[in-house]
Amino acid sequence: MVTGTEQAPAPATQGADGGDVPSARQITARRWKASRSILAAALAVIVLGLGLAALRPSGSAQAGDPESPTRRGTRALAEILRGHGTPVRVSRDAGDAAAAATAGTVLIITRSERLTRSDIARLQGVQADLLLVEPTRDVLEAxxxxxEKAGDTFEETAEPGCPLQAATLAGRVDFGDSDTYTAPAGGTACYRDQAETDSRVYRLVQVRAGERTITVLGSGTPLTNERLDEEGGAALGMNLAGARSSAVWLIPDLPEPGSGSEEETLTGLLPLGVKLFFLQLVIGVVLLALWRARRLGPVVAEALPVVVRSAETVEGRARLYRAHRARGSAAEALRAGARERLVPLLGLPRSAADDPASAREIVTAVAQRTTYDEAMVGVALYGPEPADDGQLVGLSDLLDDLERQVRTS
Known part of the structure; x- marks a missing residue:
């Protein structure tokens, strides 16, 4: 006995073969049990993506800006260089920076993701030494x-471990999250990533190209106002940026909307890690689909779990029509069914049942084979909407009588 607010479990119905048919609640529970592993896997992928995004510090429009006093700016380093007799010219245009970067100058490039291919082409011809801070792959190649970029590392501090004087004088440096690189033959590499099994992966690489010295720094964190006084960040920044008599600091403005539309594609702007993530996601989805897919085989006949009598379907639809007082729809359904059954008996094509142009022909043919005149037959097959339920019942009886007389004539 069920009391209070308790409810008895929904009983299972019996099918035509006498077996129990699961209730809607049981079906829902089975579907949830079958799909929860898929939902859990999708949720895990989403959480993993959010976690990886949270591990990388958020960017700032003023990051690496030598005129910005914010935490991510580099104004302190620029002022220190000026205080030690190294003029620093700040440029926000690649063409202007290329013109100002002459021999005996260090060209510092930050926020290189804002450079277009035409900007990179201008910078290739400068005679000044280059200091590339977190360069993009295109800038690195050019x-x-x-x-070559090897990847990135979350191991923050590192020792120089190289003979480069700028690094040995600075000593231990806190890089934070940093890109790592491999050095070519003849290059000098410093601050090796201890967590990487490959011993050739470093945070700082310096190479010679003709009369120029090109230095690649994997992180701009030790140069920022917030971290400049930590470890050997200030010394490393001064030794690299102040290696010549003057410095030109290029931090490009954002390109005009549409200016790089013909130079960069969406896939070209995506980092390699993002592409690999989506590739792994696609592979995982395909493997999951193959695991959950059913094997193709011959068609197997199965007994229906529930047998529904046609009369119940008709009664259910009739109740819906009645609940919405849709006498017009009900009458049209009755007339359409009657016409479809009558036209084969009259020797007319089945398409004539729904063809308005064939209405006169159908009405005449039915009137000739019944006791009703054409006016009554026309009202029965194509008449107006019944005014009440009584007229709808009368229409149903009339259509039945018409069909009976046509069959027996």
Whole structure:
């Protein structure tokens, strides 16, 4: 006995073969049990993606800006260089920076993701030494030949471990999240990633290209106002940026909307890690689909779990029509069914049942084979909407009588 607010479990119905048919609640529970592993896997992928995004510090429009006093700016380093007698010219246009970067100058490039291909082409011809801070792959290939990006590391501090004087004088440096590189033959590499099994992966690489010295720095964190006084960040920044008599600091403005539309594609702008993530996601989805897919085989006949009598279907639809007082729809359904059954008996094509142009022909043929005149037959097969339920019932009886007389004539 069920009391209070308790409810008895929904009983299972019996099918035509006498077996129990699961209730809607049981079916829902089975579907949830079958799909929860898929939902859990999708949720895990989403959480993993959010976690990886959270591990990388958020960017700032003023990051690496030598005129910005914010935490991510580099104004302190620029002022220190000026205080030690190294003039620093800040440029926000690649063409202007290329013109100002002469021999005996260090060209510092930050926020290289804002450079277009035409900007990179202008910078390839400068005679000044280059200091590339977190360069993109395109900038790295064009301005630092032979240096290849290896990946990134979350190991923050590192020792120089190299004979480069700028690094040995600075000593231990806190890089934070940093890109890593491999050095070509003849290059100098410093601050090796201890967590990487490959001993050739470094945070700082310096190479010679003709009369120029090109230095690639994997992180701009030790140069920022917030971290400049930590470890040997200030010394490393001064030794690299102040290696010549003057410095030109290029931090490009954002390109005009549409200016790079013909130079970069969406896939070209996506980092390699993002592409690999989506590739792994696609492979995982395909493997999951293959695992969950059913094997193709011959068609197997199965007994229906429930047998529904046609009369119940008709009664159910009739109740819906009645609940919405849709006498017009009900009458049209009755007339359409009657016409479809009558036209084969009259020797007319089945398409004539729904063809308005054949209405007169159908009405005449039915009137000739019944006791009703054409006016009554026309009202029965193509008449107006019944005014009440009584007229709808009368229409149903009239259509039945018409069909009966046509069959027996």
């Amino acid at each position: 301005l630092a030949p032979g240096v």
